[in-house]
Amino acid sequence: MNYQWNWGIFLSPAASGDSTYLGWMLSGLQTTVLLSLSAWLIALALGSLMGVLRTVPNKWLSGLASAYVEIFRNIPLLVQLFIWYFVLPELLPASLGDAFKQKLDPVTQQFVSAMVCLGFFTSARVCEQVRSGINSLPRGQKNAGLALGFTLPQTYRHVLLPMAFRLVVPPLTSEFLNIFKNSAVCSTIGLLELAAQGRQLVDYTAQPYESFIAVTLLYVLINVVVMTLMRHLENKTRVPGYLGGK
Amino acid sequence: MYDFDWSSIPGALPFLWEGMKISLEITVSAVIFGVVWGTLLAMMRLAPVKPLAWFAAGYVNLFRSIPLVMVLLWFFLIVPQLLRSFFNLDPNTDVRLTSAMIGFALFESAYYSEIIRAGIQSVPKGQVAAASALGMTYAQAMRLVVLPQAFRNMVPLLLTQAIVLFQDTSLVYMSALADFFGAAYKVGDRDGRLVELLLFAGAVYFFICFAASQLVRRYQKKLNAHVAH
Amino acid sequence: MISIDNVSKHYGSFQVLTDCTTQVKKGEVIVVCGPSGSGKSTLIKCVNGLEPFQSGSIIVDGISVGDPKTKLSKLRSRVGMVFQHFELFPHMSITDNLSIAQEKVLGRNRDEARAKGLKLLERVGLKAHAEKFPGQLSGGQQQRVAIARALCMDPICMLFDEPTSALDPEMINEVLDVMVELAQEGMTMMCVTHEMGFARKVANRVIFMDKGQIVEDDSKDAFFGAPRSERARQFLAKILQH
Numbered sequence: 001m002n003y004q005w006n007w008g009i010f011l012s013p014a015a016s017g018d019s020t021y022l023g024w025m026l027s028g029l030q031t032t033v034l035l036s037l038s039a040w041l042i043a044l045a046l047g048s049l050m051g052v053l054r055t056v057p058n059k060w061l062s063g064l065a066s067a068y069v070e071i072f073r074n075i076p077l078l079v080q081l082f083i084w085y086f087v088l089p090e091l092l093p094a095s096l097g098d099a100f101k102q103k104l105d106p107v108t109q110q111f112v113s114a115m116v117c118l119g120f121f122t123s124a125r126v127c128e129q130v131r132s133g134i135n136s137l138p139r140g141q142k143n144a145g146l147a148l149g150f151t152l153p154q155t156y157r158h159v160l161l162p163m164a165f166r167l168v169v170p171p172l173t174s175e176f177l178n179i180f181k182n183s184a185v186c187s188t189i190g191l192l193e194l195a196a197q198g199r200q201l202v203d204y205t206a207q208p209y210e211s212f213i214a215v216t217l218l219y220v221l222i223n224v225v226v227m228t229l230m231r232h233l234e235n236k237t238r239v240p241g242y243l244g245g246k
Numbered sequence: 247m248y249d250f251d252w253s254s255i256p257g258a259l260p261f262l263w264e265g266m267k268i269s270l271e272i273t274v275s276a277v278i279f280g281v282v283w284g285t286l287l288a289m290m291r292l293a294p295v296k297p298l299a300w301f302a303a304g305y306v307n308l309f310r311s312i313p314l315v316m317v318l319l320w321f322f323l324i325v326p327q328l329l330r331s332f333f334n335l336d337p338n339t340d341v342r343l344t345s346a347m348i349g350f351a352l353f354e355s356a357y358y359s360e361i362i363r364a365g366i367q368s369v370p371k372g373q374v375a376a377a378s379a380l381g382m383t384y385a386q387a388m389r390l391v392v393l394p395q396a397f398r399n400m401v402p403l404l405l406t407q408a409i410v411l412f413q414d415t416s417l418v419y420m421s422a423l424a425d426f427f428g429a430a431y432k433v434g435d436r437d438g439r440l441v442e443l444l445l446f447a448g449a450v451y452f453f454i455c456f457a458a459s460q461l462v463r464r465y466q467k468k469l470n471a472h473v474a475h
Numbered sequence: 476m477i478s479i480d481n482v483s484k485h486y487g488s489f490q491v492l493t494d495c496t497t498q499v500k501k502g503e504v505i506v507v508c509g510p511s512g513s514g515k516s517t518l519i520k521c522v523n524g525l526e527p528f529q530s531g532s533i534i535v536d537g538i539s540v541g542d543p544k545t546k547l548s549k550l551r552s553r554v555g556m557v558f559q560h561f562e563l564f565p566h567m568s569i570t571d572n573l574s575i576a577q578e579k580v581l582g583r584n585r586d587e588a589r590a591k592g593l594k595l596l597e598r599v600g601l602k603a604h605a606e607k608f609p610g611q612l613s614g615g616q617q618q619r620v621a622i623a624r625a626l627c628m629d630p631i632c633m634l635f636d637e638p639t640s641a642l643d644p645e646m647i648n649e650v651l652d653v654m655v656e657l658a659q660e661g662m663t664m665m666c667v668t669h670e671m672g673f674a675r676k677v678a679n680r681v682i683f684m685d686k687g688q689i690v691e692d693d694s695k696d697a698f699f700g701a702p703r704s705e706r707a708r709q710f711l712a713k714i715l716q717h
Contacts, residue, residue, distance in 0.1 A: 074455035076413035079427060079448045087441045090248050143525050144562035148576035148628065149552025158575055162566045177311075184313035188420060195315050199323070208324050216312050216320075223311035239566050241610020 009207045010214070021201055021211075028197030029218055035114055035193060036180045042119025043179065047126025052156060054131040065127065072124035077185050080121055085113040085189045106190070114186035122179050129171045133164035166237045173230035180222050194218060254437040255446055258429075265429030272347055272425070273412045279351035280411075281404065284358030289388065291363055302359070309356035314414055321349030322421040346418045354411055361403045365396035402466040409458050413451065426450070476501045476632055476663050477522060482531035484517065491517050492528065493687045499632070504664045506674040506695075509684035510710060515667045516559075518684070519634050522665065523547075523554045536631055552580045555625030555633040559641050561617040563609035563624070569596065570605050573624050581628065588627075595623040599653050615646030622653055632663035639670060671714060675699065683707045 010022040019027075053065035072080070089097040100109065137160060145155030187196035198215035202208040291302035309317070325348070326341045335341070369392050377387035416427035424432060427447055434443030477499040484492040492514050499505050507515045520526040522533055524540045524547040533540040538550055563572050573592030577583045583591070596602050599619040601612075609617055618638055625633060635654065639647045651673050658664055658677040668674070674681055674695055681698040683691035685706050691698060702708050 070456055071452065074409075074413075074452045074459065075448045076416040076427070076451055078416045078419060079444065079451055082431075082444050083448055087444050090441050138560060138562070140558050140560050140562040141564070143520070144556075144558060144564075146525060146548070147523055147551055147554075147556035147558075148624070149548050149580040150576065151548045154548075154579060158579060159564055163564070166566060181311075181313035184315035185417065187315065195313060195319065198316075199319060202323060212316075212320055212324065216316055219312045219316060220308070239610065240608040241565075241612075 003209065005210070006207055007210055009205050009210055015204045021205065024197045024201060025194075025214060025218070028192060028194040028215075031111075031192060032180065032183050032194040033222070035111065035118065035186065035191070036183045039115045039118035039122065039183070040176060040179050042116070043122035043126050043175070046119065046123035048130050048161075050123065050127035051130025051134065052161070054127065055134045056152075069124045069127055072121055077117075077121055077182055078188060081114065081117045081185060081189060084117040085110070088113075107192075110186070110189050110191040113189065114183070114191050118179055118182060118186070121182070122175060125175050125178075126172065129168045129175065130164060133168040134160055136167060137163055163239075166239060169230065169234045169237060173227065173234075176230065177223060177226055180226065181219070184219075248441065250442060251439060252442050252446075254433060254439045255442065258433040258443075261424075261433065262426060262429050265424050265426040268343065268418075268423065269412065269415045269425040269427070271343075272350055272415045272418065273408065275347045276350035276354050276411055276415075277404075277408050279347075280354035280358040281362075283351070283355040285362050285393075287355060287359035288363040288366060291359070292366060306356045306359050309353055310360070314353055314417060315420070317353045318346070318349050318417055318420060321345045325349070342421050342423045346421060346423060350411065350415065354407070357407060358404065361400055361407060362396070365400035365403075366392060368399060369395045398469070402462050402469065405462045405465075406459065409455050409462070412458075413455060416451075476503075476536060477665065478532075478534040479518075479522070480532050480534075482518070482521060482528050482533060484521065484526065484528040491687050492521070494531070495684075495687075495689050496531075497682060497689060497692050499663060499665055501663055502661045503679045504658045504662075504677050505666070505680050505682060506678040507665065507667045507682045507684060508669060508671075508674070508710070508714075509690075513684040514687040515682075515684045516636050519636055519665060519667050522634055523551045523556060525556075548580070552576070552628055553631050555628060555630035557618070557621050557625055557633065557635045557638045559637040561609070561614070561621045561641075563617055563621055565609050568606055568608055569601070569612075569620055572609065572620065573627050576624070577627055591627055592623070595626050596620070598626075599623045600649075613646060614642045615649045618642065618646075618650045619653055622650075622657075626657075632665070633657070635664065635666035635668065637667050637669075639668065669714060671699075671711075683710065685710075 010025065011020055013019070014021045014024055016024075050065045050068055053061045054069075056062055089100045091097070092100070104112070141159055141163070142155055145159035146152070150158065183193055184195040186193055187199065190196075192200070194215055198211050201211035205211065287302045287306060290298040291306070293299055322342065322345065325345050329335065329341055329345070330337060330339070373391055373395070374384075374387050377391045378384075382390065415425055418425045419428045419431060422428065430443045430447040431440070434440035437443075479495055479497050482492055482495045483490070495514075495518055497505075507519065509515050517526050521528050522535065522540065524545075528541060531541075535550060535554060538545055540547070540550065563569075564575070567575065570589060570592055573596065574583075574585070574588035577588035577591060578585060593602065593605060596605055599622060601616055601619055601623070604612060604616065604620075609620070612620065622638075638654070639650050642650065647670070651670060654664075654666070654673065655677055666673075666678075678695045681691070681693060681695050682689055683698070683702070683704070683706075690704050691702060691707050693703075698707070699711075702711060
């Protein structure tokens with residue numbers, strides 16, 4: 001095989017003229033990070049809410065939350081993404097759907113759909129982690145909160161959730177990593193995130209190995225950074241004298 | 247309001263079924279290969295031979311830190327050319343299905359290996375000691391004593407991972423290979439009925455995965471009841 | 476103070492409590508005992524509404540626990556409870572464990588709550604541990620903190636649900652000492668416990684339960700002297716063997 005390696009390709013001006021191929025990579029990286037972080041905020045907020053609902057004594061609310069989880073867990077991410085991006089704007093009331101399709105520029109449309117999709121998809125997983133965190137606390141903790149005169153919401157806020165969140169930091173770390181990896185699926189609707197930029201580079205430069213190796217390494221780098229940050233968080237939230245605390 | 251028109255689905259069912267067969271083929275081959283290669287990786291990782299353990303750890307960590315989409319891009323854009331130049335194949339040979347299968351199998355085996363490793367580690371150490379005391383070698387102890395116990399506990403997790411894998415096969419859409427999702431997209435695109443076809447595809451995936459996960463849950467309950475007695 | 480009248484409770488077809496009736500007057504100390512599964516913990520949890528019951532009534536200080544209009548959280552803030560497994564909040568320091576409910580439920584300000592907490596911590600002999608976390612204390616110490624936490628709310632009565640049964644033997648007495656002191660000060664107490672020494676020392680009455688029913692409800696002298704039922708006799712014989 002006689003492949004011509006050329007790592008200098010990243011510094012040569014890109015086809016778009018206004019930047020280098022390295023610039024393409026970095027803008028892809030930026031989109032991936034921005035997309036993942038904003039989707040993560042949605043996932044955490046929605047997932048925590050649903051996770052709490054799954055544990056409340058009210059059958060209707062817990063049933064609703066469990067249906068929510070089943071829907072988002074049993075449809076492939078790619079299908080969900082296409083439904084958010086292609087189907088939902090059609091089903092919205094005409095004025096809203098048209099506003100989405102005509103007023104927003106295509107990049108924003110792609111980004112918003114991708115963010116909402118990843119956020120909802122991941123929230124179902126966060127929900128299950130939060131639920132199992134709450135359920136793994138001793139039953140007496142809830143009773144102790146109630147016996148002191150806390151209302152049920154107060155018991156969740158002061159007693160159950162602070163402890164449950166500490167317990168679920170490790171499993172949430174892996175969901176947080178997943179959201180970065182899953183964001184690559186969004187290249188399929190044309191969003192120019194990291195994987196899409198890598199693919200575009202192949203089309204423009206005919207240097208597929210350099211491009212794919214660079215993208216792969218950038219994903220590994222994201223992974224390492226996130227794991228380091230989360231380990232730091234884990235140490236910071238560790239409870240003294242409890243579960244391997246100091 | 248949107249006017250639904252589901253009329254293009256009935257006629258497309260045979261085509262969609264062909265797609266579903268491809269999805270299932272990829273799933274089954276990746277599960278089988280993933281479990282076998284995953285078991286080997288897990289045993290390497292737990293083996294006392296350092297280089298083997300390092301290799302397995304490196305493999306698993308690499309594949310677990312990159313997106314499946316990225317792995318598939320490697321296998322759709324780069325590996326086929328390699329295969330062709332290696333085996334001197336006709337440039338028009340369609341190796342997409344083969345490379346998709348290999349890509350999924352190699353990727354999933356990293357995840358399977360972690361499940362299996364946890365399963366092996368959940369078997370009490372005393373079991374290996376007891377097997378050695380009976381005169382078994384390490385390999386015999388693994389094969390006859392540890393793995394059978396480990397697998398019994400792992401089956402629900404392995405099946406759940408298979409359901410995830412089945413959902414992930416929709417990503418072969420990227421290679422323009424007509425799996426179930428790719429087929430649905432093509433029909434929708436052709437008839438200008440993307441909305442209906444995407445919703446239909448979502449419903450089919452939901453029905454299959456939900457039913458399968460309920461079965462796994464029931465099996466898990468049976469297993470737990472069995473252990474409790 | 477506490478009036479339990481014909482209380483019954485079932486989970487599905489399983490009867491947990493059957494027609495339980497008893498009264499606790501102000502300043503009285505009642506010990507509830509019986510074999511495991513006899514419903515004694517359930518009964519005591521009905522008193523502050525942690526366990527719902529289907530029929531009968533419980534009146535605490537003039538307020539009906541089973542009435543859906545009763546604001547249970549308000550009632551519970553006035554009834555102290557101590558649990559078998561302490562149930563301190565592991566993510567908070569001892570001081571915060573003592574003051575959180577004072578602040579969030581009773582609306583006391585932070586300084587007042589902390590001062591009250593420290594005073595009671597001193598009373599149970601653990602002032603030096605104020606800034607530690609529950610996981611850093613022994614079981615006996617944690618249970619004494621839990622008693623202090625309940626006392627911080629200025630309760631009108633105290634419920635104890637097997638407070639010493641999760642403790643190592645050498646730690647039981649430090650907890651019982653605190654409870655005896657509390658009883659001698661005139662606190663109204665309802666204690667589920669197997670500590671018969673404690674019962675002999677401070678109980679006014681002993682209630683013996685079996686299979687969800689109150690089998691005996693008598694003065695301690697009568698109970699220890701000559702239990703009326705065969706089941707209570709057997710139970711006492713078993714307990715006193717150790």
